[in-house]
Amino acid sequence: MRKDKPSRTAYKVALVIVTLGIKPGMDSLLPPGIVSATKQLLLASGAAWPRTIRWAESKVAVSVYEAFDWMLPGQFEAFAHRKAFFERQVRDGISSGASQILVLGAGYDTLGWRLAPEFTEVNFFEIDHPATARLKAKGIATMGNHDNLFLIAEDLGQRRLVDVLKNHTSWRVNTQTVILAEGLVMYLLPEAVSSLFCQCAEMVNDGSRFAFSSLATGADGRPDAGRWTGLMLWLQKTIGESWHWSIRPEELGSFLKKTGWQYLPELQLPSNIPGVEFYAVATK
Template sequence: MKEGRPSRTALKVAHILLIASHDPELRDGIPEGAGPLTERLLLASKVPPYGPWLLGAARKPWTRRMSARAERRTPGAYTGLVERKRFMNEQVLAALEAGATQVCLVGAGFDTLCLRLAPRYPDRRFFELDHPATGAAKARGLAEVGKPANLEQLLVDLGARPLEQVLAEHPSWDTGATSVFVAEGLFMYLSRPQVSAFFRQCAASSGPRSRLAFSHLLDLDRTGPLAKLALSLMGEPWLSDLPLGEVEAFAAGLGWRMLAQYPADPRALEGFAAVEKHSAQNAGSHLESGG
């Protein structure tokens, strides 16, 4: 991510979700209310070029034709994102129903998960962590859309301060409470040791039966050279993958047991998983900057 600018990837993901919400073949898979709320949030955040014209074009048939072509060129660009949003939403709801009292969305971008669920669970606490530039843009949007009282934003560079330290020092976060962490579209920007550190820090920052829902790139080598170059020029290069068959053993080695995994097809671009903490963990190592 370019210094001082909101993440282009976070903005693009929100825009793709908005386009998908107007597609008859995709919209039923999107969490209820996510499409309209994403549009309101982007408009209120006032980040060029995501203004009325561009966002309004999401409703146009020609935009859907363009998105269909993009899906054919890059399978999963739209369908995979919809599946990812649905999976994360379902896993957080399951964790809340199982007794989690805290939700921590790391690398929140312009996602509306906490914004949608916080009013439904007023007795739970919701936290969004993001880089200051992206978080500040979203804060403008939240101020206009309406931020629930039980939703807090933490603007922090996790390359400079470890997650465990950030949460331990925050007065509202309870390190002994059953919690659910969400790392959606995050791990490909971290090295494998950084991903391991993330698991350890989530364990050290939460109580028994805490959960972690995450997405992961299945095969970094499948990313074309032009895509890799574009991501690097944006300041958001992909650094690691986690093949489908390795996820369960990887998580188990860090003290987490598998709860759910999707998809079963190793040819997909991304996989999603939810794991539950099953043993006490020591503090993880610092999440070094991948830049």
Template sequence: MKENTASSTAYTVLQGLVYIAKCTPHSYLVPDEMRRLGECVLSASEEGRARLSALEKPTIRLKTGIREFIFLPGITLHYILRKRCIEEKTREAIAAGVTQVISLGAGFDSLAFRLSCEFPEVNFIEIDHPDTQKFKADAFDHAAEAQSGLANLKYLDVDFTHQNIEDRLRRFDPFDRSRPTLFISEGVTMYLTEDEVIHMFASIRNLSGAGTRFVFTAVEPRESPRNNTRLALFLYLKLIGEPIKWSMEGPLLPAFLEKQGCKLDAIDATDDFKKRYMAPGRHPRLHYGEYVAVAHFE
């Protein structure tokens, strides 16, 4: 990610969610509140407003199709399927007794905001790069004013590549290490080195201890038969300063997690998303290569 600018990927993901809601027959996958908040965040910056405007042009479907063909088939629909899975896992964790949810690298995601309204007894903390976080925090603050404010949602700015997550969170007053906690990391691990990923796991273990839950996404290596990502995407991400640095084959994940003091509880991938969230009928080509993992620290 380039300095002094919000993540290009964060914009792309959010634009994709609004695109699915407004321009496709799969709008049922995007809750109205998620779409509304997405438009609110995009409206808060010049680039976001340009991306919203692009969705109104009659050529948007053609351009999206061409872009996906070149870079990553099915990725736009994948964004909302991935988020539906993570929200489901988060709700399950809260139902099971989690009273603190911490999102690492939240981007422009609205999950913590939406759930903080629904679960006022749960402590929500979002952690992200300040250049990405500032637009969303301001936009959501305006949304919260209509609901008399949200005392249970806090923001902490951290640059994952230059700052120690553990030190920053330990000194953050809203963080309560005594609470049963769920950490979420969506679309983050791929942009970290393996050492940084290992450090993330170690930080979570040191902060919250045994029983802590972790929901995160990871990508298959480019050469994996379970990945349909084009080489062009890897080259493009490197060009914009957001290269993919870490990947992990799904079958190898349990052994990796064991070394981090974790046990894998579940892996959900594209076929699981399709069965669980998509209406019966013909489906467009979907993205393969990224999965959602659920683990807990022992």
């Protein structure tokens, strides 16, 4: 990950959400308010120009993203399923008693900003690499931050999560929490992923949930993004956001157990959901 530049992939996810907003059929899948909040954030942060947003809201943009599905089959619509999945985990977790939400590698995701005023008794924490987090903080400040939304700028490759959270005055260690790692773990080195899951287990109470998306490991041991895996790995490396970590789905249970979590396969999204990632949930 390039230290000095805001994340290109977080920017791409946010633009895709804006484009999905004009694709027929997607409004019933996308969480309410996500499209307008994402547009607002991209503009207010300065991450995107008004003309870029106009392009993202055009039929041309829909066609371009659909055309790129040759490379990552189904990935365009998969972002709508992904956003719906993570938001559902948060809402279900809050219904079951969670009072803290932690979004790791939050990028330009707007879940915290949208849900904080709805759940005023719940604290929302977001962590991202400083270059991205600072830009987002600027946007959120313009949009109006909420007292229960905390944006933290940290490189999780440089600083341990437990140290970041223990030093945060609003974090409560013995509290039921929902942790999200959406489109994050593939960018971390294997030892950092194991450590992250272990540290998360250390920081939350029993009954907490950890929802994450991941790439499956292919037969050749590399992250599997389908037929064009080699090209995708090269492209990710070229933009300075290489994919490092993936896992064989059948090894997920033992990986989670070793890191202090219990796999909940019944909450996983069914395998017919399009795209190259799979979406899993664990509990403590």
